[in-house]
Amino acid sequence: MNKTIEVPPTLDEIEELRSAAYNATLIQRIDIHEDLALFRVKPDSEVVPFQAGQYLTLGLGYWEPRVEPSQEELLAPKQFRKVVKRAYSISCPMLDTYEQLAPCSQLEYYEFYVTLVRRADHPPALTPRLFQMREGDRIFASPRIVGTYVLKEVAPDDDVIFFATGTGEAPHNAMSAELLSRGHRGRIVSATCVRLRRDLGYIAAQTRLSAKYANYQYLHFTTREAENMNPGLPGYVGKQHLQQVVESGIFEAAAGLKLDPQRTHIFLCGNPAMIGYQPPGAPALSSPGMLQVLQQRGFREHGSDGPGQIRFEKYW
Incomplete structure (x- = not known):
């Protein structure tokens, strides 16, 4: 019978966990201010076609560090090796560096607009870890993009x-x-x-x-x-x-x-x-x-x- 591992993962084990859990890379981070940023995430595979307005799930391991100051978090042993996930709507830069229109269908990455939550009714799990990330760091991005908040029934002259x-x-x-x-x-x-x-x-x-x-x-x-x-x-x-x-x-x-x-x-x-x-x-x-x-x-x-x-x- 397997026993629950009650100690946090070692540095070597963290590298193994990252390799197994993550499938995308943070390729660019644009800080608006200390609690607001744009994150551009490129999946290891191709960007999945989706409808504007839909969302996907981002995730980071509970083993990742959290930005400070943020609300104290006490992890249960069963969380030490798990990934915390949250859904985020996909944004876009709107214009590219040549001032041409840049809809999501023309991008090779997903863009997210995120506020850092430092305190909440329950200690926030994902954004304090996300705001600790730097360009080149690895992350989980769901290959499935979903949502019904889309441009249905909008005619060209509406x-x-x-x-x-x-x-x-x-x-x-x-x-x-x-x-x-x-x-x-x-x-x-x-x-x-x-x-x-x-x-x-x-x-x-x-x-x-x-x-x-x-x-x-x-x-x-x-x-x-x-x-x-x-x-x-x-x-x-x-x-x-x-x-x-x-x-x-x-x-x-x-x-x-x-x-x-x-x-x-x-x-x-x-x-x-x-x-x-x-x-x-x-x-x-x-x-x-x-x-x-x-x-x-x-x-x-x-x-x-x-x-x-x-x-x-x-x-x-």
Whole structure:
């Protein structure tokens, strides 16, 4: 009868574990700031074809070091030789080094937009290890790419609006680049809400993309900058959550676009409070989410086809 090994692996054993568990390489890491980065991962085999908006699973062994400072983690013996895995939507750079459109279908790697979680209700397992990685390090990347948060039923002349919080922007970047590569004729607006402007990891690429394509627009809003928090400032605007900028008319004015369910597809990704999804038996929402705000305007939660549909991706 086999007994549980109750000691951490040795350095030699770690090399064996890495060789057996990992099937991809971190080829580039772009740090936005100390808690936000882009990770470009190249699989040992060819990149698997997938639809923009889908996700795959990344994994690292519990034997890998964690970035500091981060919440203390006490591993059970059964975890010493296991791999922790989490699902991440696939993003894309949107434009290449020659300022040409770079949809996911043209890339030889997967791009991920990740926030470092240092503390949580349970000690975070993957991101403290991921942020310890350097270019050339090995990682697990699932060969299976899945997800239903995709550009289904979007016609070339339809308007498409993406609403995201933080790294929820990732699948929208992939979908925006895909639409533009198809020669999409309708308007495309990608709106993102973050705490601070420094959390806009794609702002440079988004600005260039907006200048390059007349039917594409990127809007960003913040909740923790001085103008969001200090009523005494001349430029005070308050916290600009996406629900509020839509309800107030700020979004439509900034986009120059009417939220018309007859011609518009809506995509939501990010914070549950922004989305406003209520699972069966869940307590009532303390304030409306985007689902509630948009349904009042005639949009429908996904399950139907065509314009007027709200699709949403959940990160919880």
